[in-house]
Amino acid sequence: MNRVYNFSAGPSMLPLPVLEKAQKEMLNYGGTGMSVMEMSHRSKAYDDIIKEAERLLRKLMSVPDNYKVLFLQGGGSTQFAMVPLNLFGKSKKADYVKTGQWAKKAAAEAARYGEVNIVASSEDKVFSYIPDLNKADFTPDADYFYICQNNTIYGTRYTKLPDTGNVPLVADLSSCIMSETVDVSKYGLILAGAQKNVGPAGVTIVIIREDLIGNAMDITPTMLNYKTHADNGSLYNTPPCYAIYIAKLVFEWLEEMGGVAEMQKINEEKAGMLYDCLDNSKMFKGTVVPKDRSLMNVPFVSLKGDKDLEARFVKEAEAAGLVNLKGHRTVGGMRASIYNAMPVEGVKALIDFIEKFETDNK
Ligand SMILES: *Cc1c(COP(=O)(O)O)cnc(C)c1O
Numbered sequence: 001m002n003r004v005y006n007f008s009a010g011p012s013m014l015p016l017p018v019l020e021k022a023q024k025e026m027l028n029y030g031g032t033g034m035s036v037m038e039m040s041h042r043s044k045a046y047d048d049i050i051k052e053a054e055r056l057l058r059k060l061m062s063v064p065d066n067y068k069v070l071f072l073q074g075g076g077s078t079q080f081a082m083v084p085l086n087l088f089g090k091s092k093k094a095d096y097v098k099t100g101q102w103a104k105k106a107a108a109e110a111a112r113y114g115e116v117n118i119v120a121s122s123e124d125k126v127f128s129y130i131p132d133l134n135k136a137d138f139t140p141d142a143d144y145f146y147i148c149q150n151n152t153i154y155g156t157r158y159t160k161l162p163d164t165g166n167v168p169l170v171a172d173l174s175s176c177i178m179s180e181t182v183d184v185s186k187y188g189l190i191l192a193g194a195q196k197n198v199g200p201a202g203v204t205i206v207i208i209r210e211d212l213i214g215n216a217m218d219i220t221p222t223m224l225n226y227k228t229h230a231d232n233g234s235l236y237n238t239p240p241c242y243a244i245y246i247a248k249l250v251f252e253w254l255e256e257m258g259g260v261a262e263m264q265k266i267n268e269e270k271a272g273m274l275y276d277c278l279d280n281s282k283m284f285k286g287t288v289v290p291k292d293r294s295l296m297n298v299p300f301v302s303l304k305g306d307k308d309l310e311a312r313f314v315k316e317a318e319a320a321g322l323v324n325l326k327g328h329r330t331v332g333g334m335r336a337s338i339y340n341a342m343p344v345e346g347v348k349a350l351i352d353f354i355e356k357f358e359t360d361n362k
Contacts, residue, residue, distance in 0.1 A: 005346035008324035009297060010175065011195040013341040036245045041224040041238050044072070049245050050234065058250035059092070060260050061177075063184050063207055068097055070206040070226065071244050076174045076193035078224070079204060080109035083146070083170055083189065086226050087216030088114045091141045095119045095167070100127045100151040101330070113217065117142070126331065129181040130292040133162050144168045144188060150176035152196070153328045155299040155335065157225040161186055161313040167214060175296050177205065178254060179340055180264040188212050189284060196296070197339045199247035202240040254340065263340055264295075270338050270347040276315045277351045283309075283358045287331060301333030312333060313357055322350055 006013045017284055029036050032045050063069060072078070083106070092114035096107040098121035110116050117139050117315050120131035130267065138145065145164040150157040152175040161169065168188025177192040184190065189208045195201035208226055216225045230234050240251050257263055275293060278286045278300050287299045302309050310333050314326045327333040 002321070004246070004323045006323050006343070007198070007336045007338070007346075007350070009328075009335060009337040010193075011201050012019060012197075012337055012339050014199070014246070015250065015253045015341045018246065018253050018341075022246060024097045026128045027261045039241065041235060041241050044127065046226065046241060048188065049241075049248055052245050052246035053251060054234075055256060056248065057205070058253055060251060061182065061184055061207070065308065066210050067184060068206075068208050068210060068213065068226075068230045070153070070208065071226050071239055072204045072206055072229060073202065073240055076172060076191060076199070077105065077203055079172070079191040079206065080106040081112075082206075082224050082320075083144070083191070084110040084217075085220040085273075087144045087168070087170070088217055090143055091115075091139075092193050093117065093142045095122070095139050095142050095145045095164075095236050097131065097133065097147050097162075098123060099130060099148055099156060100154045102174070103146070103148040106148070106172065107266050110146070114143070115187065119145075122156075122196055126287075126289050126306040127151060127156065130158055130290045135163070138164065138167070139164075140167075142167050143168045146170045146172075148172040149173075150294050150296055151333075152297050152337075153299075154331065155288045155294045155297040157283050157294040157296075168209065175337075175339075176215055176294070177265065178260050179296055181260050192249055194243060196337075197341075199250050200243045202243035203247060205247075209344070235248070250341075258288070266344065267295045267338070267340065270344055271298065273351060274298050274336065274338065274347055277354055281354065281358060284334075287333070296339055297335060297337050299327055299331050299333060299335040301327070301331070307332070309361070316357065317350075317353055320349075320353055322353055323348075325350075 023236050048318045057069055069329045092253055094110055095117050107116050120133055121128050130280050134257050145167045163266040170189045171187055173190050173192040175196045192205045194203045212228050213226050222228050278284055284300045285303050295318045325334045
């Protein structure tokens with residue numbers, strides 16, 4: 001079996017034990033004589049799966065009791081509309097910090113339903129940093145304040161949350177959920193597509209404070225109303241059954257690894273090694289200011305901006321079993337996504353490859 005180290009930004013690597021367990025349970029789940037894919041979402045067997053997925057998520061993230069956990073469809077991008085549709089209950093104003101394409105798309109979608117104030121932006125330097133926030137620029141009566149906590153494309157992350165006072169903080173954690181500990185009580189709403197750190201594409205996690213449910217705008221479609229899903233335990237209609245099942249296996253794996261705090265240590269070690277390598281390189285450099293570097297997505301470029309060298313690097317890395325290292329077109333160069341499922345050995349293999357490539361191309 002030739003498994004590669006897959007540095008894809010998403011969908012991305014899943015832990016091998018999870019894939020093996022899914023394989024073992026594929027044809028006959030828990031003595032039911034059928035696959036989870038073939039099972040009624042109203043069956044006892046499936047009910048146990050979705051309840052266990054929620055229990056594990058709550059435990060792993062220490063989700064307080066006054067928050068609902070929802071398993072939805074539509075990806076992170078559907079949340080860009082669901083957030084304003086559900087939270088524009090009073091002033092219909094919201095603050096957004098523009099730290100990349102995902103934050104931009106979210107702000108553009110919200111602007112269709114209310115007033116969006118861009119509090120700060122890092123677009124002037126290709127989103128290579130998290131901008132300083134000045135409280136005087138915040139909208140005091142905003143219905144919510146929105147950030148993208150880890151910017152998948154640009155490789156930045158917030159190391160400190162903005163202090164939004166009584167205004168609920170909404171955060172997109174698609175590419176960093178469960179990679180480091182977070183204090184859920186600091187947020188009004190957390191959203192995350194699963195396909196980066198949690199499971200396969202198809203399920204989107206929303207963690208929402210209960211008092212933010214039930215104030216949706218009149219035009220909100222039933223399926224886009226958080227209340228619909230909160231009132232029905234994410235079983236109003238057929239949920240993405242199989243994706244939720246795989247997420248449950250990932251949560252079990254994460255728990256066996258020691259939980260999110262342990263995972264954070266491993267992630268800090270992996271990212272630390274890779275940034276050290278890049279900082280010491282005479283051929284490559286990271287694109288992000290050191291203080292805002294992501295633990296999950298590491299973009300880097302040739303020091304001389306040599307496009308041919310970068311293309312050759314990506315091609316030769318692939319031949320060496322290190323795949324999907326090509327950078328996003330807006331940044332160029334390379335990007336190594338090193339989510340929870342990327343083992344330390346994978347990052348070491350990449351570092352060895354970078355060092356060898358440098359020596360061979362002196
Ligand atoms: C990938 C990603 C999205 C978009 O997710 P989809 O599920 O493709 O809609 C949104 N936000 C962030 C931070 C992402 O990394």
